[in-house]
Amino acid sequence: MEKSEILVTTTEHVPGRDYEIIGEVFGLTTQSKNVVKNIGAGFKNIVGGEIKAYTELLTEARDIAIERLRKNAMDMGADAVVMMRFDSDSISADMETVAAYGTAVKFK
Structure with missing residues (x-):
């Protein structure tokens, strides 16, 4: 089975x-913010609005976390991951951690 075939759902039942x-299965990544984009974000913070560089960073981190979740589930022999959730945290001024986690299951 390819890891892209691992079903990932936020629901309890399939x-x-x-x-x-x-x-339990999880995928984790920690991403650092780009210094140049960080300066631009500081200016955007003054005037308000979306800080697209940070949105892109977190979107990429989320995608990586799901990819790692799928790989770990596949390594466990799972067919799917149910009750998938995300958690994220700033571990410093320029680093973000994103975790995707859930329950690995095998279809009968």
């Missing part, structure tokens, strides 16, 4: 499928 729980 309609029409029974499964057994394998266990």
